[in-house]
Amino acid sequence: MIVDYLRYTVPETAAADFEKAAAGHEIERAPGRYLVKVKGGAPFAGIEGFTPDGEPERYETTTPTLYEWAGGHEALVKLLTVFYGHVLEDPLLEPVFRSMDAHHAEHVATWLGEVLGGPAAYTSGHGGHAHMIGRHLGRGITEEQRRRWVTLLLDAADETGLPGDPEFRAAFAGYLEWGSRLAVVFSAPGAQPNLHEPVPHWDWPMPPWPPAPS
Numbered sequence: 001m002i003v004d005y006l007r008y009t010v011p012e013t014a015a016a017d018f019e020k021a022a023a024g025h026e027i028e029r030a031p032g033r034y035l036v037k038v039k040g041g042a043p044f045a046g047i048e049g050f051t052p053d054g055e056p057e058r059y060e061t062t063t064p065t066l067y068e069w070a071g072g073h074e075a076l077v078k079l080l081t082v083f084y085g086h087v088l089e090d091p092l093l094e095p096v097f098r099s100m101d102a103h104h105a106e107h108v109a110t111w112l113g114e115v116l117g118g119p120a121a122y123t124s125g126h127g128g129h130a131h132m133i134g135r136h137l138g139r140g141i142t143e144e145q146r147r148r149w150v151t152l153l154l155d156a157a158d159e160t161g162l163p164g165d166p167e168f169r170a171a172f173a174g175y176l177e178w179g180s181r182l183a184v185v186f187s188a189p190g191a192q193p194n195l196h197e198p199v200p201h202w203d204w205p206m207p208p209w210p211p212a213p214s
């Protein structure tokens, strides 16, 4: 994965403004200085109202993305196709998904791929974060439905042979837990989620264990 590092020198008096403008970014702070890390390699205009100290420094991480580790788009489509098949056989979830779009599994695979560090194809071709949020608004997803949704997806991960190593599964289960709890929050009556956020990026909670030498 590409990571761009931008450095800023910021006087103490402007620190609070900088941190507000940089909200949502991964930043590190030292007295009078900030380091902003932007993952994914997409063009980035910088932190609004502040000028970086120089050109961004670009690095490429040697750790594979979660997307690559999972087996890429093909593996995610297989996972979600099997999953939504089971969803339609589940009495708790079938009523929620009965009239889902014929391409739903593929769309969610594209979303998940972008979240896990793959191509930004949901942003460029499917309406990005705002569209995903819009598909959940007003659905009133219950905790019981959420939990079943996560359980069936983890079962489908085993069934379709997604990597079973502890590091990958911790990352994967962590994202599903986070994302599904947000889906409950913004599907509740009267919820007004922020539609203008970028698609989130999930990462390893700890680096993947290297394969044993052969």
Ligand code: HEM
Residues within 6 Å of the ligand: 093, 096, 097, 099, 100, 101, 103, 104, 107, 108, 111, 126, 131, 132, 135, 136, 139, 141, 145, 146, 149, 150, 175, 176, 177, 178, 179, 180, 181, 183, 184
């Ligand atoms: C990590 C958790 C979740 C993610 C990443 C996710 C992702 C998505 C995405 C990307 C879409 C839009 C697909 C498109 O572009 O066509 C969508 C739609 C939808 N989601 Fe979720 N979702 C999550 C949790 C849930 C849960 C827990 C439920 C309900 C139990 C749910 C119910 C739905 C429904 C009903 C739709 C609309 C389906 C259709 O009519 O096509 N989602 N979801």
